[in-house]
Amino acid sequence: MKLQSENIDSAVITRRTAFLGLGVVGGYGILASRLYYLQVTKAEDYRTLSDNNRFNYNITLPSRGRILDRNGEALAINRQDYRLILIPEQVKNLDATLEKISEILPLQAKTIKRIKTDIKENASFVPILIDDHLNWKTFAALNLKTPKLPGVIPEVGEGRAYPNDGVFAHTLGYVGRADSKDVANDKDPLLRQPTFRIGKLGVESAVDKTLRGKSGKLKVEVNAVGRIVREWPEPNAAAEHGNDVWLTLDAELQRYGAELFEEDSGGLAVIDVVTGELRTLLSMPSYDGNLFVSGLTQEDMNKLNTDERRPQYNKVLSGGYPPASTFKMVVMLAALETGLVNPEDKVFCVGKLRSGNRDFHCWKRRGHGPMDMRAALKNSCDVYFYDLAQTIGIEKIAEMGRKLGLGEKFDIGISGVKSGIVPDAAWKQSKLGAAWRGGDTFNASIGQGFVLTTPLQLAVMAGRIANSEKALQPHLIIGENLSEAGDLGIDPSHLAYVKEAMWSVCEEPGGTAYKPNGLGIKGLEMAGKTGTGQVRGISASERRDRIRKNKELPWKLRDHSVFVGFAPYNAPRFAVACLVEHGGSGAKRAASIARAMLGRALERDGMAEPIATAREAPL
Amino acid sequence: MIGFANSRVSFTAKLFEINWLLVVLIFLVGLVGVIMIFAATDGVWSSGASQHFTRLIVFGIVMLGVALVDTKVWYDLAYPAYAVALLLLVGVEFFGVSVNGSQRWLDLIFIRLQPSEIMKLAIVLALARYFHDLPQWRVSRVSGLFVALVFIILPMSLILRQPDLGTTLLVGATGITLIFLAGVNWKIILSALATSLIAVPLFFRFGLKEYQRARIRTFLDPTIDPTGASYHITQSKIALGSGGVSGKGFMNGTQRQLEYVPENRTDFIFTVIGEEFGLIGSLMTMGLYFAVIALCAWLSYQCKHVFSRLMILGITTTFILYIFINLAMVMGLVPVVGVPLPLISYGGTVIMTVMFGFGLILSAHLHRQNDLPKSHV
Numbered sequence: 001m002k003l004q005s006e007n008i009d010s011a012v013i014t015r016r017t018a019f020l021g022l023g024v025v026g027g028y029g030i031l032a033s034r035l036y037y038l039q040v041t042k043a044e045d046y047r048t049l050s051d052n053n054r055f056n057y058n059i060t061l062p063s064r065g066r067i068l069d070r071n072g073e074a075l076a077i078n079r080q081d082y083r084l085i086l087i088p089e090q091v092k093n094l095d096a097t098l099e100k101i102s103e104i105l106p107l108q109a110k111t112i113k114r115i116k117t118d119i120k121e122n123a124s125f126v127p128i129l130i131d132d133h134l135n136w137k138t139f140a141a142l143n144l145k146t147p148k149l150p151g152v153i154p155e156v157g158e159g160r161a162y163p164n165d166g167v168f169a170h171t172l173g174y175v176g177r178a179d180s181k182d183v184a185n186d187k188d189p190l191l192r193q194p195t196f197r198i199g200k201l202g203v204e205s206a207v208d209k210t211l212r213g214k215s216g217k218l219k220v221e222v223n224a225v226g227r228i229v230r231e232w233p234e235p236n237a238a239a240e241h242g243n244d245v246w247l248t249l250d251a252e253l254q255r256y257g258a259e260l261f262e263e264d265s266g267g268l269a270v271i272d273v274v275t276g277e278l279r280t281l282l283s284m285p286s287y288d289g290n291l292f293v294s295g296l297t298q299e300d301m302n303k304l305n306t307d308e309r310r311p312q313y314n315k316v317l318s319g320g321y322p323p324a325s326t327f328k329m330v331v332m333l334a335a336l337e338t339g340l341v342n343p344e345d346k347v348f349c350v351g352k353l354r355s356g357n358r359d360f361h362c363w364k365r366r367g368h369g370p371m372d373m374r375a376a377l378k379n380s381c382d383v384y385f386y387d388l389a390q391t392i393g394i395e396k397i398a399e400m401g402r403k404l405g406l407g408e409k410f411d412i413g414i415s416g417v418k419s420g421i422v423p424d425a426a427w428k429q430s431k432l433g434a435a436w437r438g439g440d441t442f443n444a445s446i447g448q449g450f451v452l453t454t455p456l457q458l459a460v461m462a463g464r465i466a467n468s469e470k471a472l473q474p475h476l477i478i479g480e481n482l483s484e485a486g487d488l489g490i491d492p493s494h495l496a497y498v499k500e501a502m503w504s505v506c507e508e509p510g511g512t513a514y515k516p517n518g519l520g521i522k523g524l525e526m527a528g529k530t531g532t533g534q535v536r537g538i539s540a541s542e543r544r545d546r547i548r549k550n551k552e553l554p555w556k557l558r559d560h561s562v563f564v565g566f567a568p569y570n571a572p573r574f575a576v577a578c579l580v581e582h583g584g585s586g587a588k589r590a591a592s593i594a595r596a597m598l599g600r601a602l603e604r605d606g607m608a609e610p611i612a613t614a615r616e617a618p619l
Numbered sequence: 620m621i622g623f624a625n626s627r628v629s630f631t632a633k634l635f636e637i638n639w640l641l642v643v644l645i646f647l648v649g650l651v652g653v654i655m656i657f658a659a660t661d662g663v664w665s666s667g668a669s670q671h672f673t674r675l676i677v678f679g680i681v682m683l684g685v686a687l688v689d690t691k692v693w694y695d696l697a698y699p700a701y702a703v704a705l706l707l708l709v710g711v712e713f714f715g716v717s718v719n720g721s722q723r724w725l726d727l728i729f730i731r732l733q734p735s736e737i738m739k740l741a742i743v744l745a746l747a748r749y750f751h752d753l754p755q756w757r758v759s760r761v762s763g764l765f766v767a768l769v770f771i772i773l774p775m776s777l778i779l780r781q782p783d784l785g786t787t788l789l790v791g792a793t794g795i796t797l798i799f800l801a802g803v804n805w806k807i808i809l810s811a812l813a814t815s816l817i818a819v820p821l822f823f824r825f826g827l828k829e830y831q832r833a834r835i836r837t838f839l840d841p842t843i844d845p846t847g848a849s850y851h852i853t854q855s856k857i858a859l860g861s862g863g864v865s866g867k868g869f870m871n872g873t874q875r876q877l878e879y880v881p882e883n884r885t886d887f888i889f890t891v892i893g894e895e896f897g898l899i900g901s902l903m904t905m906g907l908y909f910a911v912i913a914l915c916a917w918l919s920y921q922c923k924h925v926f927s928r929l930m931i932l933g934i935t936t937t938f939i940l941y942i943f944i945n946l947a948m949v950m951g952l953v954p955v956v957g958v959p960l961p962l963i964s965y966g967g968t969v970i971m972t973v974m975f976g977f978g979l980i981l982s983a984h985l986h987r988q989n990d991l992p993k994s995h996v
Contacts, residue, residue, distance in 0.1 A: 006755050008925045012802035017916055017932060020796065024912060027943050032902065034950045038860040039898040046860025053857065054873045 055232070056222050059193055062213030063158055065242030067172055067203055069251035070277075070478070075168050076204065081159030082139035083132035085194060086115070089124035090151030097149055098130075104141045105131060118194070129177075129194035133159060133294045157195050160204075160293045164251070166286040167258045170314040171249070171414065171476070173202020174292040190215045197293065203245065206413045207477060213242030246478040248277035256600050257282045260593045265309035266560075266580040267316030267455035269474075270597055273466040273572045276475045276485060278412070279601055281456070283315040308556070309581070317416045320452035321579055324531030324586065325380045326564045327401070327447025329465060329498050332373060334400035335392050336494035343373035343497060349383040353442075360386050360442045361543065363532070377501040378511045380530060382446050389445030394436060397444060398424035403490065405460035405471070406453050411483065412476040420457055423450035448534060458577035462528075462564040464488055465502070466572035468495045502527035503569045506595075513591040519567055519599045526598055528565025528576075530586035535560060550584040558582035563590035567598040574601045630687075637686050638918060638984055642679070644911045645962065645977055649675040649970075651904055652888070652963035658870050659884040659891045659965075667884050667965045674967055678974035685978025690986040693979060694748055694926050700737075701745035701770070707734035708777040715781070735786045736972045738774045740979065742790055743797065743933030745770055750801040751926035751991065759804035767798050785956040789940055796936045797929055851887070852951045854879045859893035859901070859950065866897030884965045886957060889949045904963070908942050918984040924991045927983035934976040941973075 038046065067076035084105065091097050098112055107115075111131065118128045130152070134142070139154060146152045160175045162168065175197035182198055183191050190196045190212065199208035216239030219232040257268045261284040270280035285307070291300050304311055313319065335341040351367035352359045362368065362382040368375075376384035389397060401407060407422035421427070423444060425436035443449025453461075456474060463472040469492075470485040488495075505511040505528055506518055512530045519526050536557045538547060550558040561583030566575040576594045583589035653675070657668035711725050711734050725732045749767060750758070757763035771794035779787040799808065823832065858874035867873065872894035874880055880890045893901045912935060919931035941961045947953040959966055961973045 008750055008753065008755050008758060008801055010923075010925070010928065013800055013925065013928050013932070014920060016800045016802060017919065020800070020936075021916060024909075024939060027939075028905065028909060030952075031905065031943070031946050031950065034947075034952060035859070035893070035898055035901050038856060038950060039863055039893065039901065042860050043863040046857050047863065049857045050861035050874055053854075053879050 054221055056220050058218045058220050059189060060216035060218045060239045061157065061190065061193060061196055062215060062239040063241040064160065064175070064197070065211040065213065065244045067211070068244055068246050069249050069254075070246065070279075071250065071252075072246075073251045075162065075164065075247070075249075075251060076172050077161050077163065078158040079161040081132055081157050082134040082136065083155055083157060083159075083195060084130040084134065084139075084142055084146075085127045085153050085155055086130050087124075087127050087151045087153065088119045088122075092150065094119070097152060100145065100149055101130065101142070101152065104145060105134065105138055107131070122192070126192060127153070127194050132157075132195065155195070160197055162289040162293075164255065166288040167255050167282070168249070168251075169202075169286045169289045170283040170316070170416075171202050171247070171281050172289060173204040173206075173414070174200055174289040175204050176200045176292060188212075188215070200292070202414050202416075203247065203477060205415065207245050207480060210245055211242040214240035216240070248272075248279065248476055248478060249281060250279045250601070250604060253597070253601055253604060254280045254282055257593070257597055258284060258286070260596055261285075261580070264580050264583055264589065265315070266578065266583065266590075267314075267319055268576070268578045268593065268597065269316055269456050269459035270574055270576045270601055271459045271463045271472070271474055273463045273472060273566060273575050276463070276473045278456075278459075278474055278476050279574065280597065281316055281476065283313070283317070283319075285309050285311045287311040314416045315579070315581070316455045317412075317414075318418045319454055319579070320418060320420050321454070321560055321562070321581075322449075322451055322533040322535075323406075323447035323453040323458060324533040324560070324562050325382075325447055326458060326461075326529045326531040326562050326577075326586075327445075327451060327453075328377055328380065328385055329461070329502065329529060330401045330404055330406070331385050331389055331392075331397050331445050332377065332498050332501070333404070333465075333490060333494055334396040335373075335388050336497065337400065337491065338392050338396055341373075341388065341391060346370040346372050347376070347381075347384045347387045349381050351383070353383050353386045355386075355390075355438050355442060358439060360439070365547075374497075374501045374504060377498075377529065378504040378508065380505075380512050385445040386442045389441045390438070394424050394441045394444060397441075398422050398427075400490075401451075403471070403488065404464050406451075406457050408457065408460075410456065410460065410474050411481050412456075412474050413481040414476065417456070418454055420454050421450055421452040447531060455577045455579045458562070458564045458579070459575055462566050462577060463575035465495060465498060466527075466566035466575050468492055468499075499527055499569070502529055502565070505529055506565065507569070512587045513563065513565075513595075515595065518595050519602070520596075521599055521602055524568040524602060525570070526565055526567035526595065527569045528563060528591070528594065530591055531560075531562030531564075532584075532586045533560035533562055533579075535582070550582075555582050559584055561588060561590040562586045563594040565591075565594055565598065567602060573605065574598055576601075633687060633985070634683070636985055637683065637981055638914075641911065641914050641918070641977065641981060642683070644907065644914065645682075645974070646675065646679065648904075648907050648911065648962040649679075651892075651907065652960075652965070654869075655888050655891050655963060656884055656965050658872070658895060659875060659888060661876065662870060670967075671965055671970075674970050675962075678971055681971075682974045682978035682981065685975055686981030686985055688982055690924075690927055690983050690989060691991060693744060693930070693982060694751070694991055697741075697744035697748035697926075701741040704734055704738040704741035705773060705777070707732065708738060708774060710734070712777065712780060733968050735774075735778045735781070735783060735790075736968050738778070738790060739786070739793070739937055739972055740934065740976055742770065742774060742794055743930055743937065743976075744979075746794060746797040746801075747926045747929035747933055750797065750929055751924060753801075755802070758801050759807055764798070764803065764807070767794070767801075770794065785944070785958050789937065789944075789958070792940055793933055793937050797933050800929060800932055801925075851881055851955055852948075854881075855887055855890045855949050856951050858883075858890035862894040862897045862901075864898045866893070866895045866900055869895050871895060886945065886959050886964060887949055888964050889946060889960055892963075893949075905942075905946070912939055915980055918980060922983055922987040924987075926991055927987060931980045931983050934980055937976065938973065941969075 063078055066074050068074055098107060115128055115130060142154050146154055162172060178191040178198045199205035217237040219234055221230040257280050266284055268280055268282040269278060271278050287304055348370050349362055349368035351365050352361045368379050368381040371381045371384045401422040407420055409417055409419040428434055428436050440449055444451050460472055460474055469488055471488045473483045473485045506513045507525045508514060513528055561580040563586050564577045566572045576597050578590040578594040580589040653668050653672045656671050660666040707725055715725055725734055746767060753763055771791060775787050775791050858880050872891060874894050875883055875891050880887050883891050892904055915931055915935040919928045922928045938961055941958055944958040945960045948955055959969050961969060
């Protein structure tokens, strides 16, 4: 026991210290070789990674070109837009972050779902839009909060805006986020930017490439949470701004047209009969394109979808309507061109014409009495045209209709242009599998039955008649979609006859659209034709008793009111077509709008001074 | 033996006898810390560097004070200190303040105490005294080893409950190192090693519940750690690697400037050294540490008593472990554990512990010839 009570041997401690010392040296060896590996062998790689950390190439968005009217008035502009974006890879806890944001900017469940979908569908470095069109107060509050929220970045950008309360909505269209289809068709990296907007409809879509511009690159130094510390602008890397696009439209004139329409529904086109430039291309009622830019709410959507006047439907380009009596010029010209008909020959109208076992009625129940061609147009006598059509047949009529632009799908650059229907025997056979009947010709002769035209086509028709030489081509976007107007190929003397008859409709007492001093411009006269498009069948019993007045019918069953015309009569400058859905007689609603439009168009063109008295009572 | 055995020897003479080389080396390491904290905080003197410097001075004075106290006093205080530290750890268990989900602090109104820090030194004192008192023949006996292991396991289990795995392992490793230094039979060491090689996986598989296993897996594999520890490591390696041989230059580290490396003022401060001073600066810093370690080993060698020798070596071991774990973590060799780089990382607690420890080392060396009681257990 005593022998063994020796203390721990110091030499043992020394030996063991030396042993551990070797371990320490070994550890130093490992650490030093690791340092060598990191700082020498792999130094280049890590330097690159460090630069990657340090620099980002941010895509800079070009300013979208504006859309201007013919006088340079802006119809689509860019406005400062406050928005909040999020870079997923820098966000630690998404739910908590969104909750923090919600304290200032309430996010709907729908928005959160959209954000999460966006995050899932994109690489983690792609910035995701949380919300845009923020007001200044919210934006300022967010700016105070975001430094504590890594990956959340408030941004001031440009947003599309459409002044004019949607008067140009159908033509301009609107912009929206690029969807998967856009991205698939277009490899431009801009489309992947969350705040980039692509043209979705109308002119915005048609000339998107022109308006869009080119993206730029900006080298930025970012810190660990993605906040930009410094910018390193590089020459030649700036964004190339989009080009402005000019339209042939006259904003002032179009606004006037919208005013004239009031609460009515329909389409209105005013065309320059020399150049084919559209001065007005209006579909009513309209909608506010701004709603689509900021994202339509369910409420807005329901409102648009449930309106029986269908605000989103572009009636002036897409709406196929019976041209009604405005089609009579086609029949007239077709007849004159055959040379088989003497316009002086009279037809006696007794209010109806019997064909086979069916009666075809004139709008005037008691009949017009003896009518020559000019009088038939002036009074819009249906019986005369039944007779005329019967003589020349549908093929000649259809041919003339096509010559005047009906049934043609005009390329004015934007989508939605429809071709309408100019029926003939072949058409009926192929579409309906039935033979053409005499009754079909009767119906077609007064622009009813199978005939369908768009307001744009009617304007072109009036324009071609007014021009008389060239087959006028409508044109909307300056410098785009120009097509050479070929020869019209109709005998000028026949056209002169028709134009004179159209003059009598407007300027001769007794004409269906007669109004003293109608244009309201001294020394200038107009020519035109009314039409009343029937949208319901009138039963024999109703015809026997009393045909109900439009006012007695539900809106949907009332007649369409149509008018085509041009002015000045002796040196045509503008042609117009106006269709008011269920607007009753063509002589009333459509004619008054068209007349006022022609007057204003001439006035704005500096053609003439308005007559003071007419100004006081414009309609 | 003459002269210094006399406790009434003049104060200045005693002060003169302190190993000033170690003091200077420690102060140099501390200055590296001041400079790097200055850089890490974008050159703002008041957001860490000045505090670090002040602490260096204050705890430097404490260190010298500790050095001047006779080793016998530390010998006498060894067990009481251990007992107090243990009690405080128990106190943490019941009255501790929770910070970051970990209950490590004890709020004593005037000071916030971290008992686990005290335990780092207390375990060394206690084991040094235990082996000092233990006759050689009992070191490798079950009775001798058992008590030593209890000394180690008690604080370990308390610290693990906080939970603070880093400190737990640090205390355990220091304790085991001291047992090894005391001269435990190689046979026992090897068989313990072999046993643990078999037992640990078995324990992991059958002794733990699933959630406990998951916790350990997360600790071992940072890539499955959702809190982003792998991000720390990646950015840390980028900082070091991009520094290259000569570094980007003082105050020019982009990783640092752009805040890619989190905690670069504290646990990850070595990334700032590596990025701005490159391989050269990194190795020089490590060399400075090596000088401190080597000198401590030499000081231990000069001591007469087992207590002094083991105390110096134990404290040095803690110091080495700090350095190794921190550097290995920063270089991406081990998972992220919250272990600072001693004397360089910003933070008051560790600098206090470490400098108090160096005070003990200096004291042991200063009183190396003094007598210590020899009371066998």
